[in-house]
Amino acid sequence: xxxxxxxxxxxxxxxxxxxxxxxxxxxxxxxxxxxxxxxxxxxxxxxxxxxxxxxxxxxxxxxxxxxxxxxxxxxxxxxxxxxxxxxxxxxxxxxxxxxxxxxxxxxxxxx
Amino acid sequence: xxxxxxxxxxxxxxxxxxxxxxxxxxxxxxxxxxxxxxxxxxxxxxxxxxxxxxxxxxxxxxxxxxxxxxxxxxxxxxxxxxxxxxxxxxxxxxxxxxxxxxxxxxxxxxxxxxxx
Numbered sequence: 001x002x003x004x005x006x007x008x009x010x011x012x013x014x015x016x017x018x019x020x021x022x023x024x025x026x027x028x029x030x031x032x033x034x035x036x037x038x039x040x041x042x043x044x045x046x047x048x049x050x051x052x053x054x055x056x057x058x059x060x061x062x063x064x065x066x067x068x069x070x071x072x073x074x075x076x077x078x079x080x081x082x083x084x085x086x087x088x089x090x091x092x093x094x095x096x097x098x099x100x101x102x103x104x105x106x107x108x109x110x111x
Numbered sequence: 112x113x114x115x116x117x118x119x120x121x122x123x124x125x126x127x128x129x130x131x132x133x134x135x136x137x138x139x140x141x142x143x144x145x146x147x148x149x150x151x152x153x154x155x156x157x158x159x160x161x162x163x164x165x166x167x168x169x170x171x172x173x174x175x176x177x178x179x180x181x182x183x184x185x186x187x188x189x190x191x192x193x194x195x196x197x198x199x200x201x202x203x204x205x206x207x208x209x210x211x212x213x214x215x216x217x218x219x220x221x222x223x224x225x226x227x
């Protein structure tokens with residue numbers, strides 16, 4: 001059974017710092033992995049999607065990597081800003097077509 | 112202009128009532144989903160429909176019944192509401208299915224259900 005774990009559960013960093021969020025999954029037979037952002041009281045916004053054949057994806061200050069064999073993904077945020085404060089969720093799409101989410105990392109950027 | 116819209120955004124009701132949450136997407140996507148986010152913020156899939164056909168039906172009580180009149184709509188009907196049904200329910204959609212390996216989920220803003 002696929003399990004997705006995100007560490008840490010919460011993180012506070014000063015503005016301007018670079019940071020890394022971690023995601024691990026137990027079954028490497030996935031189609032893809034996605035990183036989402038969830039703001040309080042709002043829906044989820046897809047940030048990056050990495051297909052199983054890819055190693056990384058970049059969008060602006062965000063870079064996501066995927067190491068399928070070790071069951072790990074990281075989301076790197078460069079030059080953090082207060083507007084980056086949110087909960088970041090990692091989700092994998094299994095071969096049985098199910099999308100499994102981690103519990104998220106609550107990120108707080110200190111002004 | 113909203114891509115995935117859910118109504119209502121907030122719903123407060125008594126135990127035992129029957130309620131529905133509606134979801135519509137104007138993205139032309141083939142697949143729609145319902146997710147439940149519990150008090151610990153854990154998102155779990157409930158149902159998935161592809162072109163009006165049920166694809167995923169997780170272990171949810173049969174009091175929950177999804178209805179897809181067309182591929183742009185996926186409504187969630189809940190009978191005999193219980194306290195444990197209180198949660199935020201998210202609708203989502205994606206183009207194609209997972210076999211294409213490139214499905215990006217677009218989520219609605221969520222519907223917060225409170226059962227008293």
